[in-house]
Amino acid sequence: MCRWTASVTHLFPDPAFHASATAASRGSLAPLPRAASLTLVCFTMLLVTTGQATGACPPRLEHEPLQLLAGHINCSWTLERHARSYNHLEGDVRLRRLYSANRFFLCIDKTGKVDGTRRKNYADSLMEIRSVSVGVVAIKSVSTGLYLAMSKKGTLFGSVKYSPSCKFKERIEENGYNTYASLRWKHSGRQMFVSLNGRGKPRRGHKARRRHPSTHFLPMLAS
The missing domain is CATH 2.80.10.50 (Trefoil (Acidic Fibroblast Growth Factor, subunit A))
Known part of the structure; x- marks a missing residue:
C-alpha cells in the first residue's frame, strides 16, 4: 500500500477532487478517490522508486507526461563506447x-x-x-x-x-x-x-x- 505523504493538490490536480477535499476538511462527507486513480499513482511511485534503486529509466505510461518521471530520475540514453x-x-x-x-x-x-x-x-x-x-x-x-x-x-x-x-x-x-x-x-x-x-x-x-x-x-x- 502507498503511504500518502504528498499534498492532495500535487497528486490529484482535478478541480472536482479539490472541492471534495475542501468539503471533507469542513466536516462534510466527501467521496474517496477512484480505485483506478489510486492504482495509477501507486504504480507510478513504484516505478520511480525502482528506477532510483537500479539507476534505470522506467517505462513511460501511455497517458503520463515524460517530464513527470524526468523530474524524479536523471535518465541518460547515451551509450558510451569504452576502450x-x-x-x-x-x-x-x-x-x-x-x-x-x-x-x-x-x-x-x-x-x-x-x-x-x-x-x-x-x-x-x-x-x-x-x-x-x-x-x-x-x-x-x-x-x-x-x-x-x-x-x-x-x-x-x-x-x-x-x-x-x-x-x-x-x-x-x-x-x-x-x-x-x-x-x-x-x-x-x-x-x-x-x-x-x-x-x-x-x-x-x-x-x-x-x-x-x-x-x-x-x-x-x-x-
Missing part, C-alpha cells in the same frame, strides 16, 4: 588500409621498408588483418606478402616469415581510433606501438605512447 580490444574469433580476416591520425596510410614495400603514403589507393597500403587470438592480430601487405613486424628495439619492418614479432595487440581507443602494440616486445615494461610521425615516417616503438596521435589508426575499407 576495448576487438573480440574477433581466431582466423577472422579483414582487408583494410590503416589510415593514421596524421593522415598517412601505412604501407610495406617489397624491400620490407615500412612507411606512410598520402596515396589513397596505393597497392602496398592494402593490408590483410588476421586475428590470431582474441585481441591479437597479424598484419600482412597484400601486394608484397610481407608481415608487419617489430624488432626488440622497436623498429618496424616487413618480415617474409610469420613469427611472434608479427603479433600486435589491437585496441579501440576512446576516440574511435585503433592502436597496435607489440605483443612480444616491451621497453622498460612499457608497451611499444606502431606509429607514423607527422612526415609519415615510422617512429621507434619505445618513443610512441598510446595517447599520441601518431599511434592512432583507422582501419578503412578497401575501395
Whole structure:
C-alpha cells in the first residue's frame, strides 16, 4: 500500500477532487478517490522508486507526461563506447588500409621498408588483418606478402616469415581510433606501438605512447 505523504493538490490536480477535499476538511462527507486513480499513482511511485534503486529509466505510461518521471530520475540514453580490444574469433580476416591520425596510410614495400603514403589507393597500403587470438592480430601487405613486424628495439619492418614479432595487440581507443602494440616486445615494461610521425615516417616503438596521435589508426575499407 502507498503511504500518502504528498499534498492532495500535487497528486490529484482535478478541480472536482479539490472541492471534495475542501468539503471533507469542513466536516462534510466527501467521496474517496477512484480505485483506478489510486492504482495509477501507486504504480507510478513504484516505478520511480525502482528506477532510483537500479539507476534505470522506467517505462513511460501511455497517458503520463515524460517530464513527470524526468523530474524524479536523471535518465541518460547515451551509450558510451569504452576502450576495448576487438573480440574477433581466431582466423577472422579483414582487408583494410590503416589510415593514421596524421593522415598517412601505412604501407610495406617489397624491400620490407615500412612507411606512410598520402596515396589513397596505393597497392602496398592494402593490408590483410588476421586475428590470431582474441585481441591479437597479424598484419600482412597484400601486394608484397610481407608481415608487419617489430624488432626488440622497436623498429618496424616487413618480415617474409610469420613469427611472434608479427603479433600486435589491437585496441579501440576512446576516440574511435585503433592502436597496435607489440605483443612480444616491451621497453622498460612499457608497451611499444606502431606509429607514423607527422612526415609519415615510422617512429621507434619505445618513443610512441598510446595517447599520441601518431599511434592512432583507422582501419578503412578497401575501395
